[in-house]
Amino acid sequence: xxxxxxxxxxxxxxxxxxxxxxxxxxxxxxxxxxxxxxxxxxxxxxxxxxxxxxxxxxxxxxxxxxxxxxxxxxxxxxxxxxxxxxxxxxxxxxxxxxxxxxxxxxxxxxxxxxxxxx
Amino acid sequence: xxxxxxxxxxxxxxxxxxxxxxxxxxxxxxxxxxxxxxxxxxxxxxxxxxxxxxxxxxxxxxxxxxxxxxxxxxxxxxxxxxxxxxxxxxxxxxxxxxxxxxxxxxxxxxxxxxxxxxxxxxxxxxxxxxxxxxxxxxxxxxxxxxxxxxxxxxxxxxxxxxxxxxxxxxxxxxxxxxxxxxxxxxxxxxxxxxxxxxxxxxxxxxxxxxxxxxxxxxxxxxxxxxxxxxxxxxxxxxxxxxxxxxxxxxxxxxxxxxxxxxxxxxxxxxxxxxxxxxxxxxxxxxxxxxxxxxxxxxxxxxxxxxxxxxxxxxxxxxxxxxxxxxxxxxxxxxxxxxxxxxxxxxxxxxxxxxxxxxxxxxxxxxxxxxxxxxxxxxxxxxxxxxxxxxxxxxxxxxxxxxxxxxxxxxxxxxxxxxxxxxxxxxxxxxxxxxxxxxxxxxxxxxxxxxxxxxxxxxxxxxxxxxxxxxxxxxxxxxxxxxxxxxx
Numbered sequence: 001x002x003x004x005x006x007x008x009x010x011x012x013x014x015x016x017x018x019x020x021x022x023x024x025x026x027x028x029x030x031x032x033x034x035x036x037x038x039x040x041x042x043x044x045x046x047x048x049x050x051x052x053x054x055x056x057x058x059x060x061x062x063x064x065x066x067x068x069x070x071x072x073x074x075x076x077x078x079x080x081x082x083x084x085x086x087x088x089x090x091x092x093x094x095x096x097x098x099x100x101x102x103x104x105x106x107x108x109x110x111x112x113x114x115x116x117x118x
Numbered sequence: 119x120x121x122x123x124x125x126x127x128x129x130x131x132x133x134x135x136x137x138x139x140x141x142x143x144x145x146x147x148x149x150x151x152x153x154x155x156x157x158x159x160x161x162x163x164x165x166x167x168x169x170x171x172x173x174x175x176x177x178x179x180x181x182x183x184x185x186x187x188x189x190x191x192x193x194x195x196x197x198x199x200x201x202x203x204x205x206x207x208x209x210x211x212x213x214x215x216x217x218x219x220x221x222x223x224x225x226x227x228x229x230x231x232x233x234x235x236x237x238x239x240x241x242x243x244x245x246x247x248x249x250x251x252x253x254x255x256x257x258x259x260x261x262x263x264x265x266x267x268x269x270x271x272x273x274x275x276x277x278x279x280x281x282x283x284x285x286x287x288x289x290x291x292x293x294x295x296x297x298x299x300x301x302x303x304x305x306x307x308x309x310x311x312x313x314x315x316x317x318x319x320x321x322x323x324x325x326x327x328x329x330x331x332x333x334x335x336x337x338x339x340x341x342x343x344x345x346x347x348x349x350x351x352x353x354x355x356x357x358x359x360x361x362x363x364x365x366x367x368x369x370x371x372x373x374x375x376x377x378x379x380x381x382x383x384x385x386x387x388x389x390x391x392x393x394x395x396x397x398x399x400x401x402x403x404x405x406x407x408x409x410x411x412x413x414x415x416x417x418x419x420x421x422x423x424x425x426x427x428x429x430x431x432x433x434x435x436x437x438x439x440x441x442x443x444x445x446x447x448x449x450x451x452x453x454x455x456x457x458x459x460x461x462x463x464x465x466x467x468x469x470x471x472x473x474x475x476x477x478x479x480x481x482x483x484x485x486x487x488x489x490x491x492x493x494x495x496x497x498x499x500x501x502x503x504x505x506x507x508x509x510x511x512x513x514x515x516x517x518x519x520x521x522x523x524x525x526x527x528x529x530x531x532x533x534x535x536x537x538x539x540x541x542x543x544x545x546x547x548x549x550x551x552x553x554x555x556x557x558x559x560x561x562x563x564x565x566x567x568x569x570x571x572x573x574x575x576x577x578x579x580x581x582x583x584x585x586x587x588x589x590x591x592x593x594x595x596x597x598x599x600x601x602x603x604x605x
Contacts, residue, residue, distance in 0.1 A: 011287065018280060019587060027276060034283050042290040069293065072242050076286060079249045083279050086256060090272045097265045103583060110269070 003044030010037025024091050024101040028084065035080045042069045042076070125167040127176050127188040130198060130233040133160050138226035145219050154213075157226060158206040161233070165198050187239040187300045196421045197236040197358050200428045203536070204350035205229045208343040211436065211529040217343070221261070225347065228254045235355045241289045241299045241316075244359055245282065248323060252278050255352060258344045259336050270335040277332055277586050281319040284594075288315035304368055310601035313372055317360065318594045321376070324356025325409045327383035328593045331581045333406060334390075338398035338448075342439030345398065349405045350432035354424045357409065361417040375600040377414050379593070381499040384410030388506025392513070393573040396448045397438050400510055404473065405431060407503055414496060415488040423484035426540060430472035430481060433533035437466040438514065450513060459522035465530040470511045472537040474564070475504055475557055477549075480540035486553040501560060508564025509571075516568075 014034025021027055046066030054067035091101060098106050137157045141150060168174060168190045177185035205225055212221065231251040238244060252275075260271040289299065291312050296304050308316075322329040337348050364373045387407025394400045408427045412420045437458075442448055445456045458466060468479070475485040489500050579585060 014283075019591075022584070024272075024276075031276070031279050031283060034280075038283055038287045038290065041287060042293075045290055045294040068299075069290070072290075072293075075242075075246060079246065082253060083249065083275070086253060087272070087275050087279065090256075090260065090268055090275065093265075093268050094272065097268075106269075107582060 003040060003047065007037045007041035007044060010034065010040060013037075022103040024094065024103060024106075025088075027103075028087050028091065032080070032084055035076075035084075039073045039076055039080075042073045045069050125164050125171075127168060127174055127190040127194075127237045128178060129164050130161065130168075130190075130237060131230050133157065133164065134226045134230035134233065138223050138230070141219050141222035141226060147213065150219070150222055151213060154206070154209045154222065157229070158202060158209070161198075161202045161206075161229070165195065165202070169195055183300075183303075186243050187302065188237045189239055190237050193358060193361060193417060193421055194236045196425050197354060198233050200354065200425045201229060201232040201236070201351045203532070204428055204432050205232075205347060207432065207529045207532050208347050210532075211346075211527075212343045215343075218261075221258070221343075224254045224258055228258075228347070228352070232351055232355055236358055239301045239362065241292065241301060243299075245286055245289060247355070248282055248285065248319070251352065251355060252282070252323075255336070255348065258347070259340045261344070262339075262341060264339075267339050270332075270339045273581075273583050273586070274332040274336050276583060277590065278319075278322060280587065281322045281329075281590065284315050285319040288312050292316070301362055301366055304366065306368070308368055310598050310605060313369060313601055314594055314597035317363065317369075317372055317376065318590070318597055320356045320360050320363075321379060321413075321593070322356070322590065323353070324360065324413065325353040325406055326379055326413060327386045327406055327410070328379070328589045330406060330409075331586050331589065334399050334402040335581060337402040337405065338396060342436060342443055345401075345439055346432040346435040349401070349435055350428040353405060353409060354412075354428055357412050357420065357424055360413065361421065365417055371604055372601060373416070374604065375597050377496065378600070379597075380410040380413035381496060381503075382410070383407065384414065384503035385499055385506070388503050388510055390576060391510040392506060392567075392571075393576045394510075395450050395573070395575075397450055397453060397514060397517075398435075398442060398448060400450075400514060401431065401434055401438060404507060404510060407507060408473070410503065411485065411488055411500065414492065414500065415484070416491075419484065419488045419491060423481075423488060426472070426480040426484045426537070429533050429536045429540075430469045430479075433465060433469040433530065433537065434473065434514075436529060436533070437462050437469065450517065453517050457518050457520040460519050461522065461525050461527075462530075463519035465534055467515065468534045468537055470515055472541070474508045474511055474561060476561065477554060477557060478538070478541050478545065480537045482541060482553075482557060483544050483548040486548045486557065489556070490548075490553070501556070504560045505564045505567065508561050509567040512565055512568035513573075 011034050014030045014037060017030025018027055021030060046069035048063055048065045051065040052062045054064045095101050098109050100106060134157055137153055140153055173189060173191040176188045179185045228251055231247045235244065235247045256271045256275045260267045292308065293299055296306055298304060318329060325333045337345050340348060363369045384407050387403050387410060391400050391403035394403060412424045415423050441458055441462060447453050447456060472479040472481040475481045489497055492500060
């Protein structure tokens with residue numbers, strides 16, 4: 001139960017940051033926090049109090065934790081890192097071009113250009 | 119002589135994935151051509167072999183009921199054929215231009231992920247494919263290294279990263295409640311909030327109105343071949359997963375809110391398209407509208423329209439994109455001075471006749487079948503959207519042509535042939551006096567609107583990043599509310 005509360009509050013914090021912050025790096029951090037929350041949620045689905053690692057061996061008499069969520073989370077973490085790295089690379093380019101990562105200022109500068117996209 | 123090989127659906131994933139790194143290893147154009155041909159031919163051979171033994175179920179690794187569940191059926195057949203046609207033809211066109219080896223590597227992996235999304239029945243596998251194809255799309259959009267492209271790519275990246283995190287949450291919660299990730303074996307009841315968290319990211323992927331305002335910038339700024347791939351095959355991925363989910367008994371009721379969103383998208387898409395002056399953005403908005411048709415059509419008729427739309431929209435993006443790259447103008451007024459060369463204009467017209475639903479072209483069949491099977495409110499909305507489509511496409515046709523030497527580029531020819539072939543071969547399925555009269559009335563009113571109503575400039579406020587997040591949340595909440603009331 002504690003895991004669920006922690007996971008849901010992490011997702012909530014992430015959501016709040018995404019909706020309120022205007023700094024692109026902060027928005028990305030917010031999504032990343034929500035991502036960790038989701039991973040924690042997935043892991044806690046398979047958690048079993050007093051369970052062992054899901055590896056078959058001789059003389060095993062304890063219950064095992066569910067291996068499926070662990071496999072899922074491993075994949076999800078890798079995907080999350082890849083996406084985050086790509087997003088950060090693009091944000092660095094935005095910073096180089098506009099000299100700022102504030103969403104409002106970037107949009108205002110783009111209007112000043114040829115005004116086509118914001 | 120017949121070669122007897124045993125084929126599995128998973129080969130559709132493996133073959134393009136294995137060929138992809140070879141494009142990076144050998145960097146000469148000749149070898150690229152050979153590799154691309156091999157990939158397409160092998161892919162077509164596998165599809166043909168699988169088609170003979172349809173429907174096939176496969177559990178990866180032989181773990182019956184535990185491995186990833188793959189299935190090749192009618193729906194997969196239509197979608198995999200579309201994916202390989204669009205990407206293969208874009209490769210033909212790309213050999214005439216200077217594309218880096220990275221382009222072939224990425225598109226080959228994209229073909230693999232799209233194929234997988236057409237055969238997989240595993241919720242988590244779908245998540246991986248959504249993320250992987252999006253990562254490829256971000257790089258393809260930003261390949262021109264211009265700040266505008268970077269910004270379009272970043273907007274899409276942010277909103278879909280946010281959305282797919284939500285999709286993953288829903289997958290985790292479904293696993294918690296039901297203990298399975300296989301779409302066909304989910305039982306019990308999915309609460310409305312989980313169902314909407316599962317479906318709205320897929321709507322974002324499939325390019326329908328309130329959630330997909332990333333699409334116009336991304337599709338119109340990308341290079342010609344990339345635009346065709348994105349509009350022809352990439353946005354179709356969300357729709358097939360939605361069809362798979364809503365054909366299960368447990369999520370069947372979710373089809374009603376999806377239809378509402380689809381009809382709204384069909385209408386708003388053409389309004390935005392008609393009032394736009396950038397030619398590639400007209401096509402991008404028309405994609406938003408046509409994806410509304412696809413989703414409103416449901417698994418059987420919608421998949422047909424997805425195929426037809428993929429083909430003629432690629433043709434339109436190729437003709438218009440080549441023209442834009444040649445002249446350097448995006449604006450319709452500037453293009454009216456330059457005009458299309460004659461041969462390109464003919465192919466543009468074939469694409470327009472297809473998308474406008476003129477009899478003897480493929481769009482007529484799928485559009486009239488979809489309209490025929492809708493309830494009354496759906497019929498009215500879709501006919502209005504068809505009128506808008508005719509009006510906005512008449513804008514493109516009004517650019518006009520100039521005399522030029524006659525060329526027949528093979529990539530245009532492939533798409534045009536399929537559009538006409540499907541339109542003539544299967545006309546019996548849609549042909550009725552009612553459908554004919556309806557299509558002519560739609561065209562007449564559409565042309566009248568084009569002649570009388572002047573387009574106005576609509577500000578692009580809906581495409582701002584922070585507004586997009588709000589649009590997404592609003593769609594999520596309204597989807598949840600409708601599902602909650604239905605229960």
